[in-house]
Each structure stands twice: as C-alpha cells, then as structure tokens.
Amino acid sequence: MEAAVEKIIQMQGYKLHVIKTDKFKTNTIVWRMKAPLTKEDVTKRALLPHVLQSNTANHPTTAGLRSYLDDLYGATLFVDLAKKGEYHIMSFYVEMANEKFLSDPTPLLKKGLELLSEILTNPNVKGNGFDPQTVEMEKRTLKQRIQSIYDDKMRYSNARLIEEMCKDEPYALQVNGNAEDVDAITPENLYEYYQKAFAEDELDLYVIGDVNEAEVKSILSGLLQFADRTPKKITVGEYQRDSDVKEIKEQQNVKQGKLNIGYRTNIVYGDPDYFALQVFNGIFGGFSHSKLFINVREKASLAYYAASRLESHKGIMMVMSGIDNKNYDQAVGIIKDQLEAMKKGDFTDQEFEQTKAVIQNQILETVDTARGLLEILYHNVVAGTKIDVETWLQEMQKTTREEIIEVANKIKMDTIYFLTGMEAGN
Amino acid sequence: MDKITFDQLQEELYHEKLPNGLDVYILPKKSFNKTYATFTTKYGSVDNTFIPFGKQDYVTVPDGIAHFLEHKLFEKEDGDVFQQFSQQGASANAFTSFTRTAYLFSSTAEVEKNLETLIDFVQSPYFSEKTVEKEKGIIGQEITMYDDNPDWRLYFGLIGSLYHHHPVKIDIAGTIESISHITKDLLYECYHTFYHPSNMLLFVVGPVDPDQIMNQVKENQAKKNYKDMPEIKRKFEEEPDSVAEKKTVLPMNVQTSKCMLGIKGIHIQQYGEEMLKNELSMNILLELLFGKSSENYNQLYNEGLVDDTFSFDYTQEQGFGFAMVGGDTSDPDQLAERLETILLDAKNSLAFTEEQLERTKKKKIGAFLRAINSPEYIANQFTRYTFNEMNLFDVVPCLEKITLNDIQKLAQEVIAEERIAICQVIPQNK
Incomplete structure (x- = not known):
C-alpha cells in the first residue's frame, strides 16, 4: 500500500x-x-x-x-x-x-x-x-x-x-x-x-x-504573501426535528419520480464514531452489496439506483432513488425497514467485513488520483483534525458491530422529498 | 510475451495473443495502489443485424439487447457476481457503448482472485426466463431516468437527425417496448456469437507482475475448450452522405434551452494509422474553431449566446462518425445559425497560422499526458484503439506529423451544408 x-x-x-x-x-x-x-x-x-x-x-x-x-x-x-x-x-x-x-x-x-x-x-x-x-x-x-x-x-x-x-x-x-x-x-x-x-x-x-x-x-x-489571520471557526449545531418526519411532494412533468430522504446523523468528521458511521453507511446504502441496492433494486425491481451518501461536516445522510410514481409507498417502506434492520443489528458478519474491505479499497483507489487525495486531506482543514490516510483506514478497520448498531440508533429520519410526475399513482 | 517500451512516457506494455485468439495486454504501474482490469468484447449497440453462431441467415435482434446482456451476465445460478467482487474487496462494473461491451473491476488487494472472477463470470453465462423478466423492471427505470435527462435526449436526438438508417441512432439501452421482446434464448444467441475469446481483449493495469498475470490468464484459458470461431458477419444498411433531418426540436421540462450542431463524419471506413490521423485532425480542427482560446468561442461567450457548458467532441468508429458542438444557450436558433456560419466560412477559407497549430498540438499533448494518469482511461481507450487497429501510444507522434494542409483539406471535405444537422431542447411551455 x-x-x-x-x-x-x-x-x-x-x-x-x-x-x-x-x-x-x-x-x-x-x-x-x-x-x-x-x-x-x-x-x-x-x-x-x-x-x-x-x-x-x-x-x-x-x-x-x-x-x-x-x-x-x-x-x-x-x-x-x-x-x-x-x-x-x-x-x-x-x-x-x-x-x-x-x-x-x-x-x-x-x-x-x-x-x-x-x-x-x-x-x-x-x-x-x-x-x-x-x-x-x-x-x-x-x-x-x-x-x-x-x-x-x-x-x-x-x-x-x-x-x-x-x-x-x-x-x-x-x-x-x-x-x-x-x-x-x-x-x-x-x-x-x-x-x-x-x-x-x-x-x-x-x-x-x-x-x-x-x-x-x-x-x-517570492510569489504569494498574505497577512496573518485567525480563520473563523463554526460549530455545527445539533439539529433534531421536534415534530414527525416532514414530507414534501412536488409535481412536475417528469417520467421518473425522484425520491430523496434526509436523515440527521449528528456525527461529523473528527467525532469518535465517525468511522463507525462510514461503515454503517457502507452496509446500509453506499455500495452495490448494500441493503438499499439489494432490497430496492435487486429484490423489488423498483429502481435502477438506490443509494445513501454522507455529508461529513454537517452530520446528515441522504438516500436517493429514482422510481415510478406509483411505487412511492413501497419504496419508502423498504427504505425504512432497512434502517430498522440496521438498528437491530440485523446484518451478517460477512456484510460487515465485506463493507470494510470495500471501503478500504475505495480510499486506496481515491488516493491514486490527485483530486481524490486532495479531497481526503482537505477534510482535516475543515474539521481542524490531523488524520492521515493510514490512520483513517486503521480506525475504520477497528470499528465493531456494537459501534455500528449504536450509530444506527442515533440516526433519525428528518425529511422525505418526492418529485413526482403528472400522472401520480398515489 | 512481447514487451513494448515507451521511453519518453516511461511506460512498458506487455502483450500476448493466446491460442484461442484472446488478446491480453498488461501495463505495470508500480506506484499505484489500484489494479484495474477490463475484459471487453467487440460488440455493442450497433451490432443488431448479424448471422448468429452456427446459423446461415441474418437476424435482427431487439434494440438494447447488448446492454441487457451486460446486465444479465452478472447474475449466476448461485447469486450475483457483484457480491463476490465486494467480498474480495473489489468494485466491479460494466458498460455498453455503440461498439463495445466492457466488464471491469478495480481492487487494491486480492488481484489474482478478482481477475479469475472477472474472466470466469464473463465466460460462463447463466440466463433464465425468470431473471430476464425481473431485469426488465430495473432497466425500464434506467431508460426512464435517461428520458428525463435533457443532455442525453439532445445527444441521441442529434444522432437521430444525422443518421437515416445506421443503428448508432438507436438508444443503447433500447426502449421499454423493445426490451420487452428480449428472451433468454436471444441472449444466448448474442452471447455465443460475440463473446468468443477471439473477439475479446483483456487489459490489466496496476502494480502487477506481468509474467505472473500472463501465466494466470493462460492457465485459465487453457482449461476452457474454445473451438475456433468463423469470422463474425455483421450487416449495416447503406447510409446516405446527407443528414436525415436538418433540425430536430425537443420540448422538455427545462428552463434553459440547449442547442447542438452535428456534422456527419467522413472517412468512416478507415482503420489503423489513417483513422488515427483523421480523428486527431478532426479534433484539432474543432479545437482551432471552437476552443476556449479561439476567437469564435470568445465572441459567442461575450455575446451571451453560450456559457461554460459549451463543448465539442468527435466520435468515430467503423461505419459511423460525428462531430458535435454546442451547449446551453439563451437563443437556440441564433446559436445554430452562428455555428453553421462559422463552419461554412472555415470550409472556404481556413485562416489559421502555424503558431496556432503548434499551440493546439501542445495542448493536445498535455491533455494526453493528463489522460494517461488514469488507469481507467488507458485500459478503455487502449481497447478501443486496438479494436480499430490503432495504437493509443501513437497519439503524440501522429499529432506531431499533422500539417495545416491536412487540416485545410479535411475542413473542405467534411464541412458541407447537407452533412450538418441541428438538435435543440427547448422549454415546453414556450
């Protein structure tokens, strides 16, 4: 390596x-x-x-x-x-x-x-x-x-x-x-x-x-010189929706409905459970072996893509999928079930190990491009941390099943947004 | 095993043609973590009329079948090959283009295992009626996703305007209607015709030992009993020189209009060095006319007719070719007219200097170096070049030989009113 x-x-x-x-x-x-x-x-x-x-x-x-x-x-x-x-x-x-x-x-x-x-x-x-x-x-x-x-x-x-x-x-x-x-x-x-x-x-x-x-x-x-400064720091607050999940539906002339769901993880880069969050996301929806891909696409044939993505400095997670308008309830139901499964620890050791291997692979591949390497290193500037690539990988590998389940239980669904076609089936 | 050295680039390439006809190429990249491998067949969406293996007569298969086959090859009796790759820490993927279907993986560990998985899964098809039906739902969603994408619609809308008959005008994924006719037997028929090793190329790039990889592939292939294959017979209808539709307008749910001008390519029966020269000359011509340092681009930008989505590109394969220029615009008709005028003026009096040509060549050389930072680019493009009997690593020497005269001659030949078509996407409420 x-x-x-x-x-x-x-x-x-x-x-x-x-x-x-x-x-x-x-x-x-x-x-x-x-x-x-x-x-x-x-x-x-x-x-x-x-x-x-x-x-x-x-x-x-x-x-x-x-x-x-x-x-x-x-x-x-x-x-x-x-x-x-x-x-x-x-x-x-x-x-x-x-x-x-x-x-x-x-x-x-x-x-x-x-x-x-x-x-x-x-x-x-x-x-x-x-x-x-x-x-x-x-x-x-x-x-x-x-x-x-x-x-x-x-x-x-x-x-x-x-x-x-x-x-x-x-x-x-x-x-x-x-x-x-x-x-x-x-x-x-x-x-x-x-x-x-x-x-x-x-x-x-x-x-x-x-x-x-x-x-x-x-x-x-000889080229670049600027005045000294103390950069302004921001602490992202903890956000939790008091009320029930917010649901927004918007109609437009589209053939495929776009389902986007936002979650609060309240975990950011530099937090001790950030690496467990990465592994959680991998099992849940980050890859083609993940629960979302397998259940929404492969088993139910509802979508071509169904995935989740983390925003590392804001503490949110986003699920996205493109589905037929009439399948909205079924797709949302399947996605909810997958998070429940994660909360109960309903994932195999194989899914767990496989996800770590794929994340390891992904990071090592990312640093094979100058742009990818830059993005990984720049996290440290944003979060005020000093985590090099090797440490990142070690910490990710050290995470345990229990930590993943703990992270899953911190995650709260916040908002469901659905862009639906004109002949909506629901 | 042959070894070819590229001194200036500090690269070495290893090659061997195996007894069953499979071409294997290995490019070691010592300091990379990642190994990237592609296993590609010379079979894409345009190959829709052919004599199936073991038969006498031509058949025409449903649109989108090459892409459908690509999806289905991942599924086996005991599950999905994606799963196996990710258990081995690899990420796998595939794509279908007009002329190729490629299966690939990248991994930073267990390269041997992953390579074995790649070769074996592509060489052991398993199609069943049940899984074929299920896939129609997934690909149906892929098709609808593209239906909502204005850039995709613009691209295929323009190809449809340029071509009367050639199957390049067919959307690679087909339509929901056309894929409904796909059966497991049709998939097997396509598979047995196009997936013989003699129609395929394996490319491995990464921190690998070439001898070890070559031996592994040889052993793997020696175990499989491939019989010699007769030459594949493909058929294409005669295609006129002129475009099918001068102008196509697609009203869509968008706020910004788009306009793209297409030129039907010439010399599209070329192979090898001639094709490379034609392709590079076309690229230089477009760069001179529309590049960011060109007068034309800056004028159009300053007038607000184009923005930073403006782009141009040239595609050439056996039997078809097209250049495309355009992007988002505030006035699609005005832009269409201006682009066409720029081209027709250039046909009559191409007024570029040696200095401009040299600068453009330098730009292309730098772009080539940047591109070969990427293992993906090397593997995919090398394969494409080889299928067209060109060599990717000849790009720089070939560029250096192109003269202003070559560019002038090409401009005179290729630019003609009847070879130019326009496609526009406009807001539907207007």
Missing part, C-alpha cells in the same frame, strides 16, 4: 501542503479559500473565482489567457465552489504536464505557480473595481449556472430536499448562491469583497506531483 505523505508548511498567511508522488505525468496545484457560509456573502463568493479566472492584468482577455495556457502544454485552469458543512470553499485548480515526460524542457511547474499567483493577486482592475465587462459576463453565466439545477432532476431534487430539511440553517444555501442577489453585485463591491476574502479566509495551497519541496517553497516565497 502506498499512502501519500503530506508535508505541511506554514507560509506567510497560508499553509502549503506538498505531496510528493511519482504516480502522475502531471503536477496539480490547488488553491482553496474557506469561510463561513452566509446568505450575505454566498453569491459574491460564487462569482468571484469565475471573474478572477477570466483574465488578469497581464492577460486582459480570456482568449489571451487561454492561449497562454495552451502554450504551457495545455495547462488546465478551472475553479469551483463547494459546501463543506457550513463552510463555503472557493477552489482554483491548475494542472500541467510534468516536463520530464516532454522533449521540451520549459519549467512548467514554475510557470504554473506564477500563473496561479497572477490570477489570485493581479486581477484585471479598472478604477476601484474589476473590469466591468468581465463582471457583467460572469454575472450572466452565474445566473445560468444557478438556473441549470432545475434541468437536472437528480440535482434538483437533492437541492430541494436540503432546502426543506435545513430550512433555517445556513446549510440550506445553494453552493452557487441566489439568483436574486446577483444583480446587486457591482465591479466595485465585488472587488471590495475580494480584498476582504483574501484578508480573512483560511487559505491553503496544495501541490501534488513529482516535485521538490524546497524548490516549490522557494518559488512561492
């Missing part, structure tokens, strides 16, 4: 994480900025990375910037937004070929880091704000991005579930912000927010590939 060694170095205003590995033909650089999820900032944060990656002071047009990337052997540059618990995270990704696999010795890593620095710290500014035309275009695209959720019924029903379930919690906010808040953003107030984010966010830079740590450090010390 090869687990990656992460070297963490405190730089001026940010942490540098270097993971040296010879697995890849490319080097990956990821810049992350983390702040509490708030209604006030979420839409600006959803827009900001897209404006920054459009162009810079030295590459004032997108076509020019993209041509420069093409010249660097097709270096890729993209940004994304994520919600991890009640934090909002902006990410900037740059990936380029490792020049040792090319006949041309251009120092691509150095150029990649310089470009990232240019994008972060030398934006295309006009007066007191960003270039107005760029902001206008990216506002338009952001609105389209927010609207596009509606057209992907799987994403839509999942988003609706969260919206209903976490109604008065920050977690209900959409990762791309609110369409109605986009118009109020101006080149000036976005630039102001940009300065605030770089002054207050928790900043992390990951460099993954066959790189030399000292070299990376020396390139960076």
Whole structure:
C-alpha cells in the first residue's frame, strides 16, 4: 500500500501542503479559500473565482489567457465552489504536464505557480473595481449556472430536499448562491469583497506531483504573501426535528419520480464514531452489496439506483432513488425497514467485513488520483483534525458491530422529498 | 510475451495473443495502489443485424439487447457476481457503448482472485426466463431516468437527425417496448456469437507482475475448450452522405434551452494509422474553431449566446462518425445559425497560422499526458484503439506529423451544408 505523505508548511498567511508522488505525468496545484457560509456573502463568493479566472492584468482577455495556457502544454485552469458543512470553499485548480515526460524542457511547474499567483493577486482592475465587462459576463453565466439545477432532476431534487430539511440553517444555501442577489453585485463591491476574502479566509495551497519541496517553497516565497489571520471557526449545531418526519411532494412533468430522504446523523468528521458511521453507511446504502441496492433494486425491481451518501461536516445522510410514481409507498417502506434492520443489528458478519474491505479499497483507489487525495486531506482543514490516510483506514478497520448498531440508533429520519410526475399513482 | 517500451512516457506494455485468439495486454504501474482490469468484447449497440453462431441467415435482434446482456451476465445460478467482487474487496462494473461491451473491476488487494472472477463470470453465462423478466423492471427505470435527462435526449436526438438508417441512432439501452421482446434464448444467441475469446481483449493495469498475470490468464484459458470461431458477419444498411433531418426540436421540462450542431463524419471506413490521423485532425480542427482560446468561442461567450457548458467532441468508429458542438444557450436558433456560419466560412477559407497549430498540438499533448494518469482511461481507450487497429501510444507522434494542409483539406471535405444537422431542447411551455 502506498499512502501519500503530506508535508505541511506554514507560509506567510497560508499553509502549503506538498505531496510528493511519482504516480502522475502531471503536477496539480490547488488553491482553496474557506469561510463561513452566509446568505450575505454566498453569491459574491460564487462569482468571484469565475471573474478572477477570466483574465488578469497581464492577460486582459480570456482568449489571451487561454492561449497562454495552451502554450504551457495545455495547462488546465478551472475553479469551483463547494459546501463543506457550513463552510463555503472557493477552489482554483491548475494542472500541467510534468516536463520530464516532454522533449521540451520549459519549467512548467514554475510557470504554473506564477500563473496561479497572477490570477489570485493581479486581477484585471479598472478604477476601484474589476473590469466591468468581465463582471457583467460572469454575472450572466452565474445566473445560468444557478438556473441549470432545475434541468437536472437528480440535482434538483437533492437541492430541494436540503432546502426543506435545513430550512433555517445556513446549510440550506445553494453552493452557487441566489439568483436574486446577483444583480446587486457591482465591479466595485465585488472587488471590495475580494480584498476582504483574501484578508480573512483560511487559505491553503496544495501541490501534488513529482516535485521538490524546497524548490516549490522557494518559488512561492517570492510569489504569494498574505497577512496573518485567525480563520473563523463554526460549530455545527445539533439539529433534531421536534415534530414527525416532514414530507414534501412536488409535481412536475417528469417520467421518473425522484425520491430523496434526509436523515440527521449528528456525527461529523473528527467525532469518535465517525468511522463507525462510514461503515454503517457502507452496509446500509453506499455500495452495490448494500441493503438499499439489494432490497430496492435487486429484490423489488423498483429502481435502477438506490443509494445513501454522507455529508461529513454537517452530520446528515441522504438516500436517493429514482422510481415510478406509483411505487412511492413501497419504496419508502423498504427504505425504512432497512434502517430498522440496521438498528437491530440485523446484518451478517460477512456484510460487515465485506463493507470494510470495500471501503478500504475505495480510499486506496481515491488516493491514486490527485483530486481524490486532495479531497481526503482537505477534510482535516475543515474539521481542524490531523488524520492521515493510514490512520483513517486503521480506525475504520477497528470499528465493531456494537459501534455500528449504536450509530444506527442515533440516526433519525428528518425529511422525505418526492418529485413526482403528472400522472401520480398515489 | 512481447514487451513494448515507451521511453519518453516511461511506460512498458506487455502483450500476448493466446491460442484461442484472446488478446491480453498488461501495463505495470508500480506506484499505484489500484489494479484495474477490463475484459471487453467487440460488440455493442450497433451490432443488431448479424448471422448468429452456427446459423446461415441474418437476424435482427431487439434494440438494447447488448446492454441487457451486460446486465444479465452478472447474475449466476448461485447469486450475483457483484457480491463476490465486494467480498474480495473489489468494485466491479460494466458498460455498453455503440461498439463495445466492457466488464471491469478495480481492487487494491486480492488481484489474482478478482481477475479469475472477472474472466470466469464473463465466460460462463447463466440466463433464465425468470431473471430476464425481473431485469426488465430495473432497466425500464434506467431508460426512464435517461428520458428525463435533457443532455442525453439532445445527444441521441442529434444522432437521430444525422443518421437515416445506421443503428448508432438507436438508444443503447433500447426502449421499454423493445426490451420487452428480449428472451433468454436471444441472449444466448448474442452471447455465443460475440463473446468468443477471439473477439475479446483483456487489459490489466496496476502494480502487477506481468509474467505472473500472463501465466494466470493462460492457465485459465487453457482449461476452457474454445473451438475456433468463423469470422463474425455483421450487416449495416447503406447510409446516405446527407443528414436525415436538418433540425430536430425537443420540448422538455427545462428552463434553459440547449442547442447542438452535428456534422456527419467522413472517412468512416478507415482503420489503423489513417483513422488515427483523421480523428486527431478532426479534433484539432474543432479545437482551432471552437476552443476556449479561439476567437469564435470568445465572441459567442461575450455575446451571451453560450456559457461554460459549451463543448465539442468527435466520435468515430467503423461505419459511423460525428462531430458535435454546442451547449446551453439563451437563443437556440441564433446559436445554430452562428455555428453553421462559422463552419461554412472555415470550409472556404481556413485562416489559421502555424503558431496556432503548434499551440493546439501542445495542448493536445498535455491533455494526453493528463489522460494517461488514469488507469481507467488507458485500459478503455487502449481497447478501443486496438479494436480499430490503432495504437493509443501513437497519439503524440501522429499529432506531431499533422500539417495545416491536412487540416485545410479535411475542413473542405467534411464541412458541407447537407452533412450538418441541428438538435435543440427547448422549454415546453414556450
């Protein structure tokens, strides 16, 4: 087994994480900025990375910037937004070929880091704000991005579930912000927010590939420097619905009904029973040998997919399945029975061991990709923990049947959301 | 066993053709945890008219049967092979494309056992009327799921506009109606025609010892009594050069319109190096015309006609090929018109410089290196290339040889009004 060694170095205003590995033909650089999820900032944060990656002071047009990337052997540059618990995270990704696999010795890593620095710290500014035309275009695209959720019924029903379930919690906010808040953003107030984010966010830079740590450090010390800060911490509260399970049905012209059920686990990354929760989820609905897949799909033939997924920093679990409208009661009944079975310890030693083996396999496979490795390591930044991949696996393997049953008994169904077709059968 | 070394990429590939015709390839990746193996037959959704093994006459089988077979192969008399893989710590999967059906697993432990399971389950079909009926419910839900997916509908809507007869226009999973005609006997007939080792390829990539893997596979195959197989006879109707429908509009439950333009490919009877060159040239042409650094893309983006869902792609296999360009748009008709104009202008006067071509090649070389980080990409694409008598590892040298003249010539040949079709998804209440 090869687990990656992460070297963490405190730089001026940010942490540098270097993971040296010879697995890849490319080097990956990821810049992350983390702040509490708030209604006030979420839409600006959803827009900001897209404006920054459009162009810079030295590459004032997108076509020019993209041509420069093409010249660097097709270096890729993209940004994304994520919600991890009640934090909002902006990410900037740059990936380029490792020049040792090319006949041309251009120092691509150095150029990649310089470009990232240019994008972060030398934006295309006009007066007191960003270039107005760029902001206008990216506002338009952001609105389209927010609207596009509606057209992907799987994403839509999942988003609706969260919206209903976490109604008065920050977690209900959409990762791309609110369409109605986009118009109020101006080149000036976005630039102001940009300065605030770089002054207050928790900043992390990951460099993954066959790189030399000292070299990376020396390139960076001349490039990126920010003020010291104490990042804001959030404690996710314990939520428990007082009333009965909330049930929401929505009708649209769809052929397949989308069933999404939300549960409170109230267990987050870093909690002692987090690893038992992972194993619980594996037996319950994480894999093709899990209870949901076997009972909803294989035995009852109701669905093509039926699975459960954890949100590690919010303490919730989501079940999703696509079913015929008329099978709603039967599917919900089967799903409820599976959780009851878990609570009673109604799972075999084989299911238990098999699940651990598959999770072990999944984690080891995940760290075979730069992106997967990054996601696993970044949990530590969000949760303020120091769990390396090896420890993660050991703790997961150590969990007992009793711990799984205990976890099952903590889990409470919260909200059922069903997107149903027009000729609903119930 | 042959060994092929790729110095610049620092990779080694091992190959042997076994006596029963099975091609086995092994690519060691020392520092990876994961071993990934694919066992693929050259049989996909387009192979719907053929002479079944042991028969004289052509038959046409129900749409979606290759995909149905893929699902059913996992089920055995004593249960489900998925279970066995996960007991061995592996995750297994399969997929059916237009021209291939692939079975695969990935695992970080018990590789030998998992490899044995993979080969054995694919080579021991067990179909019963009862389980075939049950699967119709599950695949029915898979089909309805795709019916609600606008991007999927757009994709097949466009292929349907481009092609008159070729079975590439048929949805890979078929329809609820077509799969209702599938029986266990039909599944066996397809299986015995297309799953002979001489029509298959096994690819293993990961931290493995090539000698050990090759010996294991040889021993496994030596135990099975495969008779020599006559050449498989497939039949395709004559397909006109021109498109079937100039424009198809699909009203759906969406808020954002989508528009995709398709070009019917040429030189689709090619194999080997010629095909590789044609495919790469097509990709370069599209990149020059519509890539993120292109003038066209930036103009369309600035005008608000496209957003970051805009994409383009070229697909080519034996007997069919198509390029697709488009994405979400505020004005599907305007975008269709603009895309077509850009293409027709390029046909007449392709105005690119050597510098732009070199830059595009560099981009493609970087993309190739990025792609081969992935064991999945290597195994799946290598198989596809080999079935078309091309070599995945020839991509970079072949790219380097392409000239502006090649691109100009291709643009003149492939771009033509009658080879272009449009498909749009629009909000249904409009």
